Structure formats: structure tokens, C-alpha cells
Amino acid sequence: MSQDQLNRLSRIFSFEKKLREAQSFVEIRYTVTNELRSIAPFMYAFFGSWAKPNNFKIEAISDIAIVEQTSATTTLAQKIIRQKLQEGSPETHTFSLSKDSLIPAKGENPLPDQFLWVPCMSTQKGPQAILLLVRNENWTEQEIEYIRHLSNSIGHAMGSLKENNFFESSAKLIRKTWFQFFVVAGLVASMFYPVSMSTIGQAEITPKEPNIINAPIDGVIKEVFVENNDEVNLKTPLLEFESTQLQNDYDLAFQELEVIETELLQARQSSFQSKADKALASQLESKIKLAQETLNYQKILLDRSTLYSPAEGVAVLQDKSLLIGKPYNIGESIMVVANPSLVDVTIFMPVKDSITIEKDANINVFLDSDPMNVIKAKVTKFSYEPEIVSQNLLAYRVTAELVDNNTPPRIGLRGTAKIFGEEVKLFFYLFRKPIIFVRQTLGF
Secondary structure, three states, X not given: OOHHHHHHHHHHHHHHHHHHHOOOHHHHHHHHHXXXXXXXXXXXXXXEEOOOHHHOOOOEEOOEOOOOOOXXXXXXXXXXXXXXXXXXXXXXXXXEOOHHHHOOOOOOOOOOOEEEEXXXXXXXOEEEEEEEEEEOOOOOHHHHHHHHHHHHHHHHHHHHHHHOOHHHHHHHHXXXXXXXXHHHHHHHHHOOOEEEEEEEEEEEEEEOOOEEEEOOXXXXXXXXXXXXXXXXXXXXXXXXXXXXXXHHHHHHHHHHHHHHHHHXXXXXXXXXXXXXXXXXXXXXXXXXXXXXXXXXXXXXXXXXXXXXOOOOEEEEOOOHHHHOOOEEOOOOEEEEEEOOOOEEEEEEEEXXXXXXXXXXXXXXXXXXXXXXXXXEEEEEEEOOOOEEEHHHEEEEEEEEEEOXXXXXXXXXXXXXXXXXXXXXXXXXXXXXXXXXXXXXXXXX
């Protein structure tokens, strides 16, 4: 054996060693398209995975770090490989093409016309990759034998890496008939598994047994003395209505009373001499009673122009600037004074997602401010008729109390709540809405 053959065998052993030590497909591609030149010289090497003939893509080219799929040379080589794949060429062999068909683009030099077609096969996993070598000189029989031998090594290296591919292993398992049977059987059996019916609605932390502050008079708010969530004590001033007109009415009633009292005094002094003045004095006494009642009423209205807190707690109200200057009628709600340690959860359950709810049903509340933690609650009451809430949503109102009220959340916090209902089969749980749609659409 000549020295040249010994050197070439040494390079073959080194090439196969690098294939065995490769940890990724990228390493294999680089080794194949660049290291193989020392065993069988070539001008270009095109290499890609053998997945689908029509979707074959060149993944590596000799002496190029990144393959540009839109380049003319890559497009031409890809076209040649796809055509050979469609012909079905499982053996390593040489072929040539006319010079005219090897011009990548107008004005560019044609590719060499001597091709070596190298399918890389794995004994266990079948076709793995395609290698196309190109040069101007004819390929020798010895070089073809060397490349044919190494193609099996390349295919084995590609297949060994794919064995560690979780997705491919999973795909193979899924394609097995017995696995498909057990999956279908498991799915059918799971449809009879009992689960709790549930629905999701908007939730808000609301005060329990709040003190509602209503407007005691008709008027416009002049000043608000508290902010939202401010702590208040008993008799703390909350707001004041515009009292100019009330003060004027009170002063006028007071002056009217004084005038009548003066007239009564004069009538009493002259009643000893005149019977008419005596009768007038009796009338004025009646007027004084009426004027006194009017004055007392105006005093009550004037006193009501300032509202005070009826209990200790926190003030729950809109933006302060939105209240000032706003007119209110008697009985309209303005704000709430609530005990922060006594809270409920108010949930709006959309009509389209409504389920049968029973008292003491379990609820999981997830606040927007703390979505990772769940707050347990139980249903205390619910409305039988829906109402229109925010975003023109028609929903039922559900009220729930917290299971653990040691550290109640702040009043006004919002989030979502999952309400659990009666137990149903998993099939009905999953297909309830399609069933409702079919019943409502087709009528059966």
C-alpha cells in the first residue's frame, strides 16, 4: 500500500472520529462540507437533511458560514437535488449536466459539470441526508468507494443524534397503533370523569353592612372634606352642600318671626282699649307658631347642609373633583362609610356563562393586584334577575363571604372569580357551549 493511500486512510479515520464526537447537527454539517475535501477534493459541497423530497433545503455549503437560500447558486443546486430525489436515486453515483443548465444567473460562471450524488443512509433509521459534491475533474472509482463508505458513517451520525430528539421519538410513539388505541380509549373514558361545573365572572371587594351616605336635601355639593379610603371617626365632617340659599331662607324666616312678634306686642298693648286689637293679637299668636315652625324647618335644612360620619371606618367615594359642583336630589347616594375589616366579594356572572349556583358554593377569587394567590369564598346570596353592569354586560349579581377573614383585602380591589357549581361529566363540561348553540340554533 502506497504512502498516499495510507495518508488517505488516516484522514478517513480522522473524519469518522469527528463524526462520532459531533454533539450537534451543526458540527456534522461543518465536518462533512469542509473536512471531506482532504479525502476527495471538490469545488463545492451541498448538504441537507433528507426529510421530504419536495421540501428539501440546503443547510450547509462548503466554505460558507451562513447559507443564503435566495442566492442563484443555492437555488440551482437545490433544484438539482430535488429533481434527483424525485427520480429516486438511493445509490452513490456520478452524473453530469450540460453547461447551459448549470448557469445560476445571467452573467455568472456556470457550476462544474461533474457531480457526485451521495445519499447518507442509516441502517436503523433510513435516509438521513443528501450530499452533492461538484468539481471539474472526473471522479475516480477509488474516490467513489471512499465517499460511499463515509456516507454510511454520515448517516449513522445523523441518526444517532436524532435518537436523542424527544419530538421525533414522541412522533414515532404516536404513530404506533397500540398507542393510538390506548389514547382514544383513555379519552373516551375521561369523558365520564366527574368534574365541578364552573364559570368565571368579574369580582370586586365590597363593604359588608356599609353606612350609605345619601343626600338629605336637594342641592349642589360645595366641598368634600375626605378622600377615597380616608379613615374617619364618628361625627367626622364628610362634605358640605351649597348653603347660601338655605341661609337666606333661614334669615328671612327669622326676620319674619321678629316682625310678627313685634306686631303681637303692639296688639297686646292696645288690646285693653280696642276689641279689634285683641282679636288681632289672637291671630298674630297663631302666625307666630307657624313662623316658628318655618324657622325650625329652615334651621334643620341648614344643619343638614353639612354631613357627618355616622360611624368609624373608611370613606368610599368617587373622585373628589367629580363630586364638587354636582347636583343631588334627596335620597341619592353620595358615598359610603364602611368598616375595612368587614368585606364581601361581589361577583357579576354573565348570563351567557351562567350555571346553577347554590348557597355556600365554593368560589376562588384572583385579584388583579395579586393574581398568584387565591382567596377562598362561599356564596351567601345571588340575584334571580340579571342586571346591566359595566360594558353593557347583562349579568347576575352574586355575593360571597370570605372563608378566611383575618386579613381581608382592601375595599375596591378588582379581579376575577371562579364559581363552582354542581358536578357533571367531563364531556358535558367541555361541550356545554356547543350543545347550547346547537339547541338554540336548530331547536332540538
